[in-house]
Amino acid sequence: MAETLPSRGLDSQGHIAREGSLARVADVFRPVVVAARDRIPGVFGARLHSAYLYGSIPRGAAREGRSDLDLLVVLREEPTDTDRADGRALDEALDKEFPQIDGGGTLLVGHARVLSDLERHDLGWFLACLCTPLLGEDLAEHLPRYRPDSLLARETNGDLALLLPRWRDRIASAGDSEEALRPLVRFMSRRLVRTAFTLVMPRWNGWTSDLHEMAEAFGGYYAQRAAQLRAAAVLGYEPSGDRAVLSSYVDDLGPWLAEEYARVHGVKADRPDEP
Structure with a gap:
C-alpha cells in the first residue's frame, strides 16, 4: 500500500505538523532572529527555560517592513511584572534597531503552565505545533501529538x-x-x-x-x-x-x-x- 502523503498541514499519521523552522527564515530576517537569540538570556538570566519563534518569520511568509517578530519565552516560574517590562523593552529595542520588522511581541509563560493538563490543548498545542525552538530544551518533547479535532x-x-x-x-x-x-x-x-x-x-x-x-x-x-x-x-x-x-x-x-x-x-x- 502506498504511503499516505502529508496534506493540509498534517503528517502521515494525521497529526498537525509543526509549521515553522529556522531554515525557513528569510535572509533579511536572520539578523533580527540572531539578535533576539543572543539577547534573551541576558534579559531573563537564570529564570529562562527556553525560547521560541512563531508567526510569519519562521514560516517563511514574512514581508520585509510589514511583519512583526513574535517570540514565546518560557520561564522556570510564572512571569512577574518585572519580567513583562523587560520583555516589552526587548521588543522595543529590536523594533527600533531592525527596520525589516514592524513591531514585535514577546509572550511570557511559566514552565509548569505550559505542561499543565488545563493548557494541554491550548498553550501546549501552540508551543508544540506553531512555535519553532530558538533556545533551551524544546518542551514539545513532553507534549502529545495533536489532531485537528x-x-x-x-x-x-x-x-x-x-x-x-x-x-x-x-x-x-x-x-x-x-x-x-x-x-x-x-x-x-x-x-x-x-x-x-x-x-x-x-x-x-x-x-x-x-x-x-x-x-x-x-x-x-x-x-x-x-x-x-x-x-x-x-x-x-x-x-x-x-x-x-x-x-x-x-x-x-x-x-x-x-x-x-x-x-x-x-x-x-x-x-x-x-x-
Missing part, C-alpha cells in the same frame, strides 16, 4: 464570548484616529478568522496559519458568512483604521461566531487566574 477547537478558540465585552471596551477607549484603530482591526480580524477556521477545522481535517486559506475553508461550510471572513482575512494582513469594521465585528460577526462555536464545540474550560 473538536477538543482542540474548543480549547483554542472557545472563549470568544468572553472576549467580546473586552473588545467593546478597547474600541470605545481607542479614540477615532486611524492610527489608534488600525492595530485593533488587525488583531480582531486575525482572531475572528482563526476562530472561524477552527470552527470548521475538524470537518476540513487539517491545519493552516494562512488567513486566506482559513477563510476559504470556513466559507466551504458557511456560505452565508464567507464574504465577511474573506474581507476580515484581507484586513488581517492590510488593516484599515475603520471603526465601522470594528463595530461589525463586535455587534454582528463576533456574537454569531461565538454562539455557533459554543453550539458545535462547547465552551473553553475556565482559567482560574482569568476574570
